[in-house]
Amino acid sequence: MSKSAEASAFGRAGALPRARTGGGQNGQVSRLRIAQLANFVGPTSGGLRRAVDRLGRGYAAAGAARLLLVPGAQDDVWEDDSGVVVTIESPAVSGGYRLVLSPRKVWDVLDRFRPTSVEVSDKWTLTVAAAWARRRHAGSVLFSHERLDAMASLFVRHDMVRPVHWLNVGLARAYDRIVVTTRYSAGEWADTAAEPVIVSLGVDLAAFSPAPAPLAPAPLLRLVYAGRLSREKTPHLAVATAVELDRRGRPVQLDVWGAGPHLGELKALADGSPVCFHGYADDRAALAAAYRAADVSLSVCPAETFGLAVLEALACGVPVVTADVGGARELVDGTCAEWAPPDPVFLADAAERLAARRAADPAGLQEAARTRAELYAWDNAVAAMLALHAELAAKAGRR
Secondary structure (H helix, E strand, O other), X not given: OOHHHHHHHHOOOOOOOOOOOOOOOOHHHHOOEEEEEEOOOOOOOOHHHHHHHHHHHHHHHHOOEEEEEEEXXXXXXXXXXXXXXXXXXXXXXXXXXXXXXXXXXXXXXXXHHOOOEEEEEOOOHHHXXXXXXXXXXXXXXXXXXXXXXXXHHHHHOOOOHHHHHHHHHHHHHHOOEEEEOOXXXXXHHOOOOOOOEEOOOOOOOOOXXXXXXXXXXXXXXXXXXXXXXXXXXXXXXXXXXXXXXHHOOOOEEEEEEOOOOOHHHHHHHHXXXXXXXXXXXXXXXXXXXXXXXXXXXXXXXXXXXXXXXHHHHHHOOOOEEEEOOOHHXXXXXXXXXXXXXXXXXXXXXXXXXHHHHHHHOHHHHHHHHHHHHOOOOHHHHHHHHHHHHHHHHHHHHOO
């Protein structure tokens, strides 16, 4: 860490950053010091980066002191309006992500910040924070953002349920609590010591909002996919669904927003079909406009544990096609979505059904989609996590 930055953030004698006072629910929140740690957070990260950021900003706004530790190109530390941010120099791994490999640096940062609880969004190298928390009488929570058994099986194309189960047995013992986002995600923790807490994430209902009036029905079926172009997210299913619709002679266009290591494969799969790849959209206004330009959003990964892209599309008034398994299916109901087995033929049928419903009642479907999204507010997620951090900090202090 640069000495000038370290002195600015922690003080010349290693003093701690001052907790902000804000709209805290009570004095208990203002006493919390929450350290969030995450790997695989980079410039083109999607849901994980947004989730960690929105939760952390919510903690700071409520009056807690918040630290965020992530991998970076170099050691650094600074303060912003959400608290202290620390990057630890880490090597690049697959897909342009970085992975923290130095437990000593992690422990040093935590020793300086002295959190009352740690929140780890990683099942690999950052588990060292759980051991630190136990030694220092702090609480520990693993935020399980992915269902690793299903994701790993998709990525390596081999059944990974058993090895992941034994990894989870160890993680359940290491952490005080495990947090998941859906019932589907909780299933990974069966037959371990964990009793997962389900905390639904949220969507920015201001940034993602419907057009004043829905698009007029047209012969062209306008589809959108937003997400990382990596095998574990199965963007191949979305592209194959558009290819299947095109093969049927259905006028269709799929706009793909995202970046990742399998862009070349996806372009080859499209093979002349009307699929347009736009790259990563970091600007939320541009992404919201992309959703609003579509008739139907495809979020068809069968191993997705939540699906922020589902909520973003719904918040824009755009109905969604999902796989009939996975966490994304839990976010929708029959008023705003169709679902099908994760196969291009069945998903194309679902898209056709949803397009027909939209042609019959575009305004009604837009309203239903928005109404569903409004069930998922970030304030609810922040409040649930703050209550959990307060409980863990209190219990850890009595060890």
